[in-house]
Amino acid sequence: MRLRTLSGGAGEGVGQRRSTIYWGVEKTFYIETFGCQMNAHDSEKVIGTLEHEGYMRVQDEADAGLILYNTCSIRDKAEQKVFHRLNEYKRLQGEGKRFAVLGCVAQQEGEKIFEKAPYVSIVSGSASYRKLPEMLARLEAGEKRITGLDDRQTEETFDTEFTSRTNPHRGYITIVEGCDKFCAYCVVPYTRGKERSRASDSVMAEARRMADAGFTEIQLLGQNVNSYRDPSGKMTFAELLAAVGCVAGIRRVRFTTSHPRDFTREIVQAIDAVPTLCDHVHLPVQSGSTRVLAAMNREYTREWYLERIAWIKAARREISMTSDIIVGFPGETEAELEETATLLEEVKYDAVFCFKYSSRPNTPAMGMADSIAEEEKVRRLQVILDRQREVQRKGYARHLGQVMEVMVEGHNASRGQVVGRSSQNKTVNFTVKQPILPALGSYPMVRITETFPNSLVGEAVAG
Numbered sequence: 001m002r003l004r005t006l007s008g009g010a011g012e013g014v015g016q017r018r019s020t021i022y023w024g025v026e027k028t029f030y031i032e033t034f035g036c037q038m039n040a041h042d043s044e045k046v047i048g049t050l051e052h053e054g055y056m057r058v059q060d061e062a063d064a065g066l067i068l069y070n071t072c073s074i075r076d077k078a079e080q081k082v083f084h085r086l087n088e089y090k091r092l093q094g095e096g097k098r099f100a101v102l103g104c105v106a107q108q109e110g111e112k113i114f115e116k117a118p119y120v121s122i123v124s125g126s127a128s129y130r131k132l133p134e135m136l137a138r139l140e141a142g143e144k145r146i147t148g149l150d151d152r153q154t155e156e157t158f159d160t161e162f163t164s165r166t167n168p169h170r171g172y173i174t175i176v177e178g179c180d181k182f183c184a185y186c187v188v189p190y191t192r193g194k195e196r197s198r199a200s201d202s203v204m205a206e207a208r209r210m211a212d213a214g215f216t217e218i219q220l221l222g223q224n225v226n227s228y229r230d231p232s233g234k235m236t237f238a239e240l241l242a243a244v245g246c247v248a249g250i251r252r253v254r255f256t257t258s259h260p261r262d263f264t265r266e267i268v269q270a271i272d273a274v275p276t277l278c279d280h281v282h283l284p285v286q287s288g289s290t291r292v293l294a295a296m297n298r299e300y301t302r303e304w305y306l307e308r309i310a311w312i313k314a315a316r317r318e319i320s321m322t323s324d325i326i327v328g329f330p331g332e333t334e335a336e337l338e339e340t341a342t343l344l345e346e347v348k349y350d351a352v353f354c355f356k357y358s359s360r361p362n363t364p365a366m367g368m369a370d371s372i373a374e375e376e377k378v379r380r381l382q383v384i385l386d387r388q389r390e391v392q393r394k395g396y397a398r399h400l401g402q403v404m405e406v407m408v409e410g411h412n413a414s415r416g417q418v419v420g421r422s423s424q425n426k427t428v429n430f431t432v433k434q435p436i437l438p439a440l441g442s443y444p445m446v447r448i449t450e451t452f453p454n455s456l457v458g459e460a461v462a463g
C-alpha cells in the first residue's frame with residue numbers, strides 16, 4: 001500500500017499531554033492520511049476547511065482537540081488497521097479529545113465504527129465532505145455521533161476555495177470524483193460513490209488562482225480522470241488538459257489515473273501540441289491476459305489496450321508510460337501471469353505498481369474463491385517485479401547523455417546534491433558546480449551521466 005502521512009508520524013507523544021486543551025476554546029486538530037493522491041488532496045481540502053472554521057492544525061496528536069484519520073481501504077486489511085489505530089488513540093480520550101474517521105474505511109464500515117470505537121464522534125465518507133462545516137458545528141454543539149455516509153449518489157463535488165496545499169510549487173486539482181466502472185476487484189465505486197465531474201470553468205479558475213499563487217505544476221486528479229465529462233458541456237478532457245497547460249505561469253501539467261476505456265487519440269494530440277503537458281501517461285492495464293481482464297470487468301482486451309499504447313508510441317514526443325498490475329486475481333493461471341510479463345516487455349513501461357490481489361468487501365470478485373495462496377501471490381509479484389526491473393534497466397539507459405529539464409524537489413547542501421523530477425516523472429539526482437544550489441521548485445537543465453532501473457544521475461548544465 002502506498003502510504004502517505006501529511007502530518008508527523010503517530011506514536012511519539014501519544015498520551016503525553018503537552019498543552020492544555022479546552023475544547024471549544026482552543027480548537028486544535030491533528031490529521032493523518034493514508035492511501036492515494038485523491039486522499040492526500042482531500043486531506044488538503046479538509047485542512048483548509050477546518051482552518052477556515054477557526055481550527056488550528058497541530059503536528060502532534062497529543063496537542064489536538066480533534067483527531068482526524070483519513071483512511072484507505074483499497075487493499076489489505078485496512079479496516080483492522082484502523083481499529084488497531086483507534087485503540088491506540090483510545091488512551092487519549094480521557095482528555096476530552098474528539099475523533100473523526102474519514103475516507104474509504106469510514107464509508108465501508110459506517111456506523112459499525114461507533115460500535116467498535118464508541119469514542120469516535122464523526123464517521124464520514126469523502127462524498128459528504130461538503131457538509132464538514134455543518135458536521136463541525138454539530139460537534140461543537142455537543143452532538144456525540146455524526147455520520148456523513150448517505151451522499152454517494154450526489155451530483156456534487158467537494159470543491160473548496162480553502163484548500164491548504166502542502167507543496168508551494170506543485171499542487172493537485174480534483175476534476176472527477178467517484179467511479180462508475182465497477183472493476184470486479186475494486187471498492188472505489190462503493191466507497192467514493194458515483195462518478196461526477198467538476199465544471200471546466202471552476203477547474204480553470206482554480207488553475208489560475210494556483211498560478212497566481214506561484215504554483216508551476218498542476219496535477220489533475222480523478223479515480224478515472226479521463227472519463228471527465230464537463231457538466232457545462234464546454235470542454236472534452238483533452239481540451240481541458242490543453243487549457244490548463246496554457247494558463248500563464250504553469251510549466252507542467254500531469255493527470256492521473258487514466259482508464260484505457262476512456263483513453264482517446266485526442267489526449268496524445270494534446271500532449272504533442274502543448275509543451276507544458278508532461279510526457280507521461282499512467283495507463284493501468286491490471287493484467288496482460290484477455291481472459292483475466294474479462295473476469296476483472298475491465299471491458300477491454302490485451303489487443304485493444306496495446307492499440308492505445310501504439311497511439312502513445314506514435315506521438316511526436318517520447319511519452320513515458322507507467323501502469324498498475326494485479327497478480328493472483330481469482331483463477332489466474334501461470335500462463336496468464338506470463339501474458340502479463342510479456343505485456344510489460346512489449347510496452348516497455350518506465351514504472352509499474354504491482355499489487356497482490358486482495359479480496360474487498362462488497363465487490364463482485366468477493367464471490368469468487370480467492371484461489372491463489374498468499375505465498376504464491378508473493379512469488380508472482382516477484383516474477384513481475386524482476387521482469388519489470390530488467391525492462392527498466394534497459395529502458396532508463398536510453399537517457400544517458402540526454403539533457404533534460406528537472407524540477408527541484410530537495411537538496412543535500414553539504415554534499416552539493418540535488419534531487420528532482422523530469423517531465424517523464426523520473427527521479428533525477430544531480431550535482432551542481434556553483435556554490436549556490438538551485439532553489440526548490442526551480443527548473444535547471446541536467447545532463448544525464450549515469451542510469452539505474454529507477455532513477456537517473458546527472459550534473460546541472462549552465463544556462
Ligand code: 5AD
Nearest residue numbers: 185186284324325355356357358360
Ligand atoms: N487488490 C489488489 N490491488 C487492487 N487495486 C485496486 N483494488 C485492488 C484489490 N482489491 C490496485 C489496482 C489499482 C490500484 C490503485 O490499486 O491496480 O489500479
Ligand code: SF4
Nearest residue numbers: 179181182183186188
Ligand atoms: Fe477501481 Fe476500476 Fe474504478 Fe479504477 S476504474 S477506481 S480500478 S473500479
